[in-house]
Amino acid sequence: AVYAYTVDEEGWMLRLMGWGIDGLFTNRPDRMRALVDAG
Numbered sequence: 217a218v219y220a221y222t223v224d225e226e227g228w229m230l231r232l233m234g235w236g237i238d239g240l241f242t243n244r245p246d247r248m249r250a251l252v253d254a255g
Contacts, residue, residue, distance in 0.1 A: 226251065 220232050220240040229251055232240060242248050 223248075 217238040220228075220237055223229055223232060223240045223242050224244050224247075226247055229240070229242070229248055233251070240248070
């Protein structure tokens, strides 16, 4: 499993999601939720 720690920038969130990480930790769950919901 691959997890990234403290990813707060949307660009990195998208990049890591594209790489297929298993999860990430963030101080901005609102941004992450919006990206996940957008697909």
